[in-house]
Amino acid sequence: MLRFALRRLALMVPVLAGLSVLLFVWVRAIPGDPARAMLGQRATPEGIARVNETYGFNEPLVTQYFIYVKALLSGDFGRSIKTAQPVTESFLEKFPGTVELGLTALLLAVVVGIPLGYHAARHQGRLIDTVIVSGSLIGVVTPVFFLAILLKLVFANWLGWFPTTRRQDPQIDATHITNFYVLDGILTQEWDAVLNALTHLVLPAVALGTIPLAIIVRITRAAVADVLNEDYVRTAESKGLARSVISRRHVLRNALLPVVTTIGLQAGLLFSGAVLTETVFAWNGIGRYLFEAIGGRDYPVLQGYILFIALIYALINLTVDMAYGVIDPRVRVS
Template identity: 65%
Template structure:
């Protein structure tokens, strides 16, 4: 297993190199440019040329790419053309918010999706199964931004059950040593701050986790149905294996392999969906900052943030591959 992990980590280097080239060319192919977005109505040819010369955008693409890669190797992601703040500094400030939101959304998706899919498979063809199929189809088809607006309007504006925006109440005085607001409240024993941060997470996490929840439920249902009709399950049942042990050790465990793969793939969906969700709820994370960077054609922010998200996605998929050996001992590689 260690050898496999090292091989995957080594493969990550050429993968990121290829991605950096595609990312660099894609950003440069966007219509307009940072100078035009920065200057707005004052974007005269002379002013645009001056801004391009200031940031080196007037140089050949190969020189721009080599300069960017050279900075990355030194740990320098550049600075935002809009604010002048280093990208790494913005990332450190906003990264905890997006990770906190993604973790809660993933917990909702996995915590509800797997039991729901399993129960639907146990009652295959019944009302519970049909209701789960219909609900999962609805969950997949509803756009994230529409569900976010709907949840915000109903539960925040009309009912007032949850906050409508932000990560914490502006009047809340709290200490944030890590930037993870819920965790910070627990570490500093500021229970009211932790609870308030958790309330601010509920609506955006439900909106963000709705599509992954529906997908995980459908995959779990299909996988459990397939496994419980397998020959080795019928053999174990015929040998007198007790139903609870049969369901837990044989059916559910063997059905988890495709589910684990699906969960790993959903992390990328959660990170991309955070752009819309954080924008709707004014959640100060990577997603909202990335949306502003796209609007302002902020090359340094787009390149740095997308490349980092790719690294996170690759590491999550590596963790999924490692989990295969924990779920099924036959897949363990020494």
């Protein structure tokens, strides 16, 4: 297993190197001039020339790329054209918010989705199966921004049960150590801050987790339905084994491989930033940051963000592949 992980990590190097080339060219193919976007109405030929010289945009493209790679190898992702803040510093400030939201949405999708999919497969053709499948279909086709606005309207504006925006109320005097607000509150034992952060998480996590939940329900139902028709399940049932034992040892364990793959893909999507959800709820995360960077032609932010997300996807895929070996010993042996 260790050798497999090291081999996969080594393969990430040429993949990320190739991505950096494509990314560098693609970002500069976006219509618009970053210098003009930065200066706005104050743009003058002298100002544009000064910005281009400061950020090296007047150099040949090949020279710009090698300067960029040299900075990357030293751990420098550059500075934002819009804010002049180091990209790494911005990520460390905003990425915890996206991870906190993404983890909560993923936890909701997994904890609710797998049991629902299992029960739908166990009761195929019955009313509960129809209700669960219909609900998952509605969850898949409902746009995230529409659901987010609806949840905000009903549960925040009309009922007043949850806050409408931000990660925490400004009047909460909370100590932020890691920028994971719930974790920070637990570490500092500021329980009012923990509760406040959790209440802010509910609506955006439900909006963001609905589509992954619906997908996990459908994949789990299909996988469990296939396993239920296997001979070894019927044999276990004929031996009179308890349903809980059959479900745990024979059904769920053999049905989990496609479900784990789906969870890994959904985790990558959630951690890459939920632009619409973060925008609706004014959530200080990576998704909103990226949206603003695209509008401002902020090359260093776009390049650093996409490379960082590519690395996260690669690590999540590695984790999923290693989880296969834990779930199914046949995969581990092969």
